[in-house]
Amino acid sequence: MKQVPILKIDGITIGQSLAIVEYLEETRPTPRLLPQDPKKKAIVRMISDLIASGIQPVQNLSVLKQVGQENQTPWAQRAITSGFNALEKILQSTAGKYCVGDEVSMADVCLVPQVANAERFKVDLSHYPTISRINKALLALEAFQVSHPCRQPDTPAELRA
Amino acid sequence: MQAGKPVLYSYFRSSCSWRVRIALALKSIDHEIVPINLVKDGGQQFSEEFQTLNPMKQVPILKIDGITIGQSLAIVEYLEETRPTPRLLPQDPKKKAIVRMISDLIASGIQPVQNLSVLKQVGQENQTPWAQRAITSGFNALEKILQSTAGKYCVGDEVSMADVCLVPQVANAERFKVDLSHYPTISRINKALLALEAFQVSHPCRQPDTPAELRA
Numbered sequence: 015m016k017q018v019p020i021l022k023i024d025g026i027t028i029g030q031s032l033a034i035v036e037y038l039e040e041t042r043p044t045p046r047l048l049p050q051d052p053k054k055k056a057i058v059r060m061i062s063d064l065i066a067s068g069i070q071p072v073q074n075l076s077v078l079k080q081v082g083q084e085n086q087t088p089w090a091q092r093a094i095t096s097g098f099n100a101l102e103k104i105l106q107s108t109a110g111k112y113c114v115g116d117e118v119s120m121a122d123v124c125l126v127p128q129v130a131n132a133e134r135f136k137v138d139l140s141h142y143p144t145i146s147r148i149n150k151a152l153l154a155l156e157a158f159q160v161s162h163p164c165r166q167p168d169t170p171a172e173l174r175a
Numbered sequence: 176m177q178a179g180k181p182v183l184y185s186y187f188r189s190s191c192s193w194r195v196r197i198a199l200a201l202k203s204i205d206h207e208i209v210p211i212n213l214v215k216d217g218g219q220q221f222s223e224e225f226q227t228l229n230p231m232k233q234v235p236i237l238k239i240d241g242i243t244i245g246q247s248l249a250i251v252e253y254l255e256e257t258r259p260t261p262r263l264l265p266q267d268p269k270k271k272a273i274v275r276m277i278s279d280l281i282a283s284g285i286q287p288v289q290n291l292s293v294l295k296q297v298g299q300e301n302q303t304p305w306a307q308r309a310i311t312s313g314f315n316a317l318e319k320i321l322q323s324t325a326g327k328y329c330v331g332d333e334v335s336m337a338d339v340c341l342v343p344q345v346a347n348a349e350r351f352k353v354d355l356s357h358y359p360t361i362s363r364i365n366k367a368l369l370a371l372e373a374f375q376v377s378h379p380c381r382q383p384d385t386p387a388e389l390r391a
Contacts, residue, residue, distance in 0.1 A: 015280060015316040026269050030283065033275035040268045052256045053242050059249035064231060067246065067283040072293060076312075080305070081297075089296070096292075103230035 032066055035120055047120045058114050061104060061121035065128045069097035073131065090135040098132065098142050105144040112148055118155070126152050130163065181206040181239035184228065186213045187382035187389075190286060190343030191247040192235040196377035197339045198251045202258045206237075210384030213291055248282055251336055263336045274330050277320060277337035281344045285313035289347065306351040314348065314358050321360040328364055334371070342368050346379065 020027060021034045024041070028034045039047050048055050071077070072093040078086045108114050113121035129149040132139060139146050152158050159165070164175035183199065185192035185208050199206050211234050212219045219225060220232045229236045229245050236243060237250045240257070244250045255263050264271050287293070288309035294302045324330050329337035345365040348355060355362050368374050375381070380391035 015284060015313075017284075024269065026272065028272050028276055030276045030279035032283075033272050033279050036275055037268060037272040040271070052253060053240065055256070056242065056244050056249050056253040059252055060244055060246045063246035063249050063282075066279075067248075067287050068231060068233075071283050071287040077288060080308070092296070097231075100230035100232070 032062055032120070032124075035123060039120070045118075047118070047123065049114065049117070049119065054114060057108055058119045058121045061101065061108070061113055062124045064097060064101055064104070065121075065124040068100075069093055069128060070131070073135070087135055090131070091137050094128070094132045094135060094137050097128075098137070098145060102142045102144055105148065109144055109148060111151060118152070122148070122152050125149060126158055181237055182209055183207070184209050184211050184225070184234050184236040184238075185382070185384075186211055186234050187379045187385045189213065189234050190347050191233070191282075193343040193346070193377060193379060194247045194282075194339050195235045195237060195250050196382075197342065197373055198254050198263060198336075200373035200377045201261060201263065201334065201339070202254055204254065204258055208383055210382070212384065248278055248336070248340075251339060255336070261334075263334070263339065265330065265333070265335065270330060273324050274335045274337045277317065277324070277329055278340045280313060280317055280320070281337075281340040284316075285309055285344060286347070289351070303351055306347075307353050310344070310348045310351060310353050311357075313344075314353070314361060318358045318360055321364065325360055325364060327367060334368070338364070338368050341365060342374055 015029055017029065019031055019034065020029050021037075023037070028037055035047065048058055073090040078090060081089045105113060110116040112118050113125055125145070126149055129139070129145065162175065163169060164173055169175075181199075181204060183192070183195060183206050185196060187210070196208075211225060213234070216222075220229075220234060226232055228243060231245055233245065235247055235250065236245050237253075239253070244253055251263065264274055289306040294306060297305045321329060326332040328334050329341055341361065342365055345355070345361060378391065379385060380389055385391075
């Protein structure tokens with residue numbers, strides 16, 4: 015597919031971020047990233063897919079290359095705004111401390127990177143108070159900090175934390 | 176206690192809706208369909224009533240067991256967990272990961288880039304090349320992957336969630352006149368799946384909202 019991420023683990027090679035996360039969840043189940051209750055689990059997956067299928071693919075690098083330089087920002091903003099309008103509504107009924115109740119889940123794993131994309135494309139996040147609140151709470155957690163784009167081996171010097 | 180059958184909000188031609196229809200048929204889950212026309216009246220998915228049901232303003236939506244779920248694969252995974260027979264995901268975690276990877280390749284990597292709302296934005300004259308490019312790019316990768324994973328179907332010899340995603344995407348490819356002769360493995364598997372009853376009863380040409388001229 016000529017894309018990242020790819021994970022080589024346990025003798026196999028897996029692409030597609032959520033397929034990878036689900037595999038990690040099944041084989042390294044602690045701490046849990048999916049609720050045990052099937053209905054809550056469905057909500058976590060729905061939110062994750064809203065982001066990973068509904069928003070990100072429409073504003074990823076390879077699509078943006080096709081729309082032309084001057085159209086890139088409005089295009090990305092439109093994709094993100096459309097998705098976040100829906101997500102904000104959904105989260106108002108599902109969220110506790112985090113996207114679904116009070117435990118960090120796969121939905122939160124998807125949320126933070128998408129908010130970073132939104133900031134990069136200058137989407138006005140003041141329209142999304144629930145998304146913003148949850149994002150802030152998650153960014154305080156160590157896992158979201160050590161994994162941040164500004165702390166990676168390939169982070170350019172000028173963007174490094 | 177939840178009275179009444181599950182209700183699926185579906186558009187005959189929506190490949191995402193078709194995935195859920197296939198899964199419901201494979202698992203013999205009795206259900207009702209409420210058609211939502213994505214084109215008529217400016218798009219019935221934009222009605223206030225439907226927006227309350229799904230803020231994403233998309234199909235499919237399944238109302239089941241007292242909850243409302245959007246996103247076709249979240250729906251299929253819920254059906255798998257609550258109605259596990261017949262299985263649509265292998266028990267082995269590694270094989271399961273491969274099924275999910277193929278499903279996501281289609282459901283995140285191809286379909287969203289060539290769906291109705293994106294095509295509306297690229298302009299009439301650009302729609303077909305745009306869609307062809309998205310599908311070709313994805314199918315180039317998928318054909319290679321399937322060469323190492325496929326048996327009778329996408330992953331080994333059992334129908335899985337990957338197959339549920341494949342057939343509707345091949346139909347989209349045909350609709351946009353993608354040359355499928357480049358994809359012999361995809362074509363072979365698609366043909367084998369279309370022979371199965373679940374893929375036939377759920378087909379766009381047999382839905383309550385199929386227009387007369389497209390009806391089987």
